[in-house]
Amino acid sequence: MHRLINYLHFLTLHIAFRQVRLVRIMQGYSRYLPSDSAAAGWGWRVLDAGRQQSSAGQVYPQAGHPQGYLFDPSGRRVLDEFQIVFIESGSGYFESATLPHTPVSAGTALLLFPGEWHRYGPDSKTGWRETWVGYKGSDATRIMHQFFSPQESILRTNRNTELVELFDRLLHWVDQDITGRDQIAASHILLILAFLMAEKAVEPNSGHSNAAIVRRAKAAMLQQLDQRTDLLALARHVGCSYSRFRFAFKQQTGYAPREFENRIKLNRSRDLLLHNGLSVSDTADALGYSSVYYFSRAFKRAFGQSPQQWLRATISQGKPAMP
Numbered sequence: 001m002h003r004l005i006n007y008l009h010f011l012t013l014h015i016a017f018r019q020v021r022l023v024r025i026m027q028g029y030s031r032y033l034p035s036d037s038a039a040a041g042w043g044w045r046v047l048d049a050g051r052q053q054s055s056a057g058q059v060y061p062q063a064g065h066p067q068g069y070l071f072d073p074s075g076r077r078v079l080d081e082f083q084i085v086f087i088e089s090g091s092g093y094f095e096s097a098t099l100p101h102t103p104v105s106a107g108t109a110l111l112l113f114p115g116e117w118h119r120y121g122p123d124s125k126t127g128w129r130e131t132w133v134g135y136k137g138s139d140a141t142r143i144m145h146q147f148f149s150p151q152e153s154i155l156r157t158n159r160n161t162e163l164v165e166l167f168d169r170l171l172h173w174v175d176q177d178i179t180g181r182d183q184i185a186a187s188h189i190l191l192i193l194a195f196l197m198a199e200k201a202v203e204p205n206s207g208h209s210n211a212a213i214v215r216r217a218k219a220a221m222l223q224q225l226d227q228r229t230d231l232l233a234l235a236r237h238v239g240c241s242y243s244r245f246r247f248a249f250k251q252q253t254g255y256a257p258r259e260f261e262n263r264i265k266l267n268r269s270r271d272l273l274l275h276n277g278l279s280v281s282d283t284a285d286a287l288g289y290s291s292v293y294y295f296s297r298a299f300k301r302a303f304g305q306s307p308q309q310w311l312r313a314t315i316s317q318g319k320p321a322m323p
Contacts, residue, residue: 031174032066033182043139044186047081049174051131051167054090060121074274074314076117082144083112083134084192085120086163090128094120097271098150098222100263103254109155109163109196116150117271131167135189143190147197151218157199166192210248213238217249221261225268226288231257266302269295273311280307 030050048069054060061071071077087108094110095101096118104110104120106128112118114136122128157163170188173181216238221229234257235245249257265287272278272286284295299307 029171029175030064031171033174042137042183042186044135044137044183044189045140046133046135046170046174046182046185046189048134049132049171049185051129051171053129054122054127056127057124058127071119074270076119078115078117079112079134080114081134081136082114082140083110083132084189084196085110085112085130085132086167086192088129088131088160088164090122090126092120092122092126092128094118094154095267096150096153097267098218099153100253100255100260100267102154104154107157107160109157111144111148111150111153111155111196113144113150113153116153118153131164131171133167133170133189133192135186137186140189143193147193151215151222155196155199157196159195159199162195163192166195210244210251213240213245213248214252217245217257218260221264225265226286228288229257229261262298263302265289266299269299269307270310273307274314283307 030048030052032048033046052062054062069077069079087104087106087110089106091103091105093101094104097116110118110120122130166188170185170192173185173188217234220234220237231245232242235242238245240248246257249255249260253260255263269283269287272283273280278286280296281292284292287295289295289298296306299305299310303310305313
């Protein structure tokens with residue numbers, strides 16, 4: 001009888017501990033895993049994972065992350081791993097070296113690629129709840145480059161329930177201290193990517209879907225940033241009328257085609273000014289602007305500062321005004 005009471009007491013404590021751990025994982029949790037040679041040979045390796053709630057008006061990103069995961073003074077970051085960041089609730093923005101500043105909302109997955117600079121964060125009025133996993137490996141690299149691309153870093157999905165459940169299970173296994181933990185946790189990444197891939201493929205006649213049209217148009221724009229795109233010719237090139245082309249762009253990106261092109265160029269201009277050391281005049285020429293005046297006016301309209309003001313603020317004070 002005494003043993004039974006002790007066992008029941010142990011079982012009660014064990015259940016309570018698991019409930020506390022589950023609540024911690026559900027509300028706020030992050031884990032950065034040490035190197036594991038066995039996991040590296042598996043082809044998929046979880047490097048970090050977590051979940052955090054950022055309330056409206058809260059400083060973002062929250063403190064406590066390792067140095068290699070912090071954003072720099074200009075508000076951007078470059079990782080040496082893949083990441084999936086899933087926005088469970090709330091809204092915010094995302095931009096990268098490939099994509100312009102784009103609003104994102106609940107049910108959006110952000111794909112981050114090694115070596116690709118990016119910025120993202122919640123709207124100060126809504127905050128957001130995000131869950132993420134960082135990973136690398138030989139099989140992971142093959143899958144990511146074969147089926148995904150930086151041009152499609154923003155994936156909107158209707159699979160919120162399934163994806164949250166998969167992330168819950170992944171975080172549960174990351175939190176375990178058992179043999180095979182890393183391999184079991186990593187198996188969930190492929191399932192998450194499979195759901196995201198399925199969302200990309202649901203449109204009939206996908207070669208002529210709005211997503212495919214915009215994907216091809218984005219690639220063409222990125223290859224000729226030194227020119228002003230002939231949008232009518234580009235619509236013919238991707239195989240649709242201009243009215244559908246414009247509608248598809250607005251639907252997929254939130255921007256009209258010309259507005260999207262300008263956002264790409266203005267994003268690139270900050271790189272050329274800050275990291276390539278080009279003058280304002282040379283930057284305007286490199287991006288095909290007809291004059292320095294027009295470039296400076298567009299830059300100030302987008303970012304609230306002239307190119308010279310933005311550059312001085314970035315170098316001397318840190319984070320510049322965000323669009």
